[in-house]
Every structure is written in C-alpha cells, then in structure tokens.
Amino acid sequence: MLKRMTNHDGSELNPTVLVVDDTDAARRLIVRTLDRIGFSTIVAIDGESALHNIRDFRPDAIVTDLEMPGMDGESLIEKLRSNPDERVRELPVIVCSSKNDLETRRNLLRLGVNAIVPKPVDVRMLARRALKLFKII
Template sequence: MIRRATSRKMHAVKRDYPGRILVVDDSRASRVLIRRFLHALGAQTAEAVDGFSAWRRVQADSFDLLITDYEMPGWDGGKLVNAIRDASRRRLRHLPVIMVSSVRCSELRQRTGTELVDHFLPKPIDVAKLDVLLRRITRGSRYRLLVDQRDRSSGSSGNKKA
C-alpha cells in the first residue's frame, strides 16, 4: 500500500503545496494513507472510490493534480485518464496525473500509454518518491497555470477546502 514515513520525516518535509489534489483508489486504506501524507505536506485533498466517480468530480470541481490507482472495479484508472485527456475542457486535458498500481510500471505504461500519464508510481507507495514527484509537478509551468486559473475563476486567494 504505502511505505509510511516516521512522524519526524513527515514534519521535516512539511511544505505548503498549492492547489487541490484528487485521490482515487477503491481501497479506503490506500486513500486514507495517501490523504494523510498529502495533508502532512500541506496539500488540500478530495477523494473518489473509482474512476467514474472521479470523472464526475473533475467535471464538477477544479483540481490541480490527480493521483489515481490503476486497478479499480468499473472505470479503472486507464479509462479515467482517457476520459480526462479526451475532454473538451482544456483544463481537464492538461490535468497532471500520477498513476499508482501494484502492476509493474513498464506493463502499466503499455496498458495506458506513456503520453496520457505524467508519472507512474508502484505500490507500495514510497512517500519519499511521492514527495519528489509532487515537488517536480508543482514546479512545472502547467501546474502553476492550473492553480492560477482556478484562483482567478473562483476569485479566491487559496481558500482551503477539506
């Protein structure tokens, strides 16, 4: 599932991540652990239990990053990412995606297509690797553009929602 960091390590990496992150996994335990790690980093999160409910969430709300499991009943992570990349709304098409799975990353790349997913992360999730990916993504211009667009459209300057 997730390789836990000690509380001392969690506090050592505390940062204020801008934007909102949608965490999608059919395993409640995985969602809770990822959410706790992200909250320890100062991130705002929302959750979905499968690809279809995540699809409905991203259409109705603004997110700046998607972390999704691949293997889920109904809509899996691959179908979710395909729907997002095919979306008519530009904001959705450019949503950064981290896909997590117990399936080997090389096999996952073949199944989903490397151009559709920004980063692959194997389970159990190594929180240090997730932290590195988050820093890399939040430094990217595409991520900053999404956060800026969301802030402008909502007229807020970072109101936090849980």
C-alpha cells in the same frame, strides 16, 4: 520541514489533488502524504466518481490507482486526455499502482501520465513526485 508554498505575489499556494483509489488503506495513506506536504485533497473510489469530482471541484492534479471496479484508472486517464476542456485534458496525473509491468508503464506514458509510483506506495517518492508537478522542488 517544508516551507509554506506561495505564489509570485506572496499569496499562499495550496494545490488541490483528487485521490482516486478503491482501497481505503491506500487512499488514506496517499491523502495523509499529500496533506503533510501542504496539499488539499478530495477523494473518489473509482473513475466514474472521479469524473464527477473533476467537474465539481476542479482539482489541480490527480493521483489514481489503475485497478478499480467500474471505470478503471486507465479508462479514467483516457477520458481525461480526450476531454474537450483543455484544463481537464492537461491535468497532471500520478499513477500509484501495483500493476507495474513494462507494457502498462509504456501505455501510461503514451497516455501522458506525469509520474508513476509503484505500490506499495513509498510516501517519500510520492511526495517528491507531487511537489515536482508544481515545481516546488
């Protein structure tokens, strides 16, 4: 069992993560995994709705799929990284995708993705990557 996450002053730390995936089962698995490690989650089904959620809810990190209708994950990440708001531009991003070829991985690293978790999602790997983003492990 994980300890409660706290700030330096002892107040509770509860990072909010935006989960972006058009597949309901994958989205629910990711949300459940993040909830279990103490994170709050908000969801979006594509890149366009993710951008609205980022503006409205100011998440601390994003977990996104790549292959989605409308604005895909790579386009979403490109928009984040070119955003004039530094806080948005530097949001940590974890990609969860079945698109896992070398060229895609290189492009994601070039875009500043913090971690890549291949699908099907290994929940332990996702939890470790998410905790590492916030220096909890």
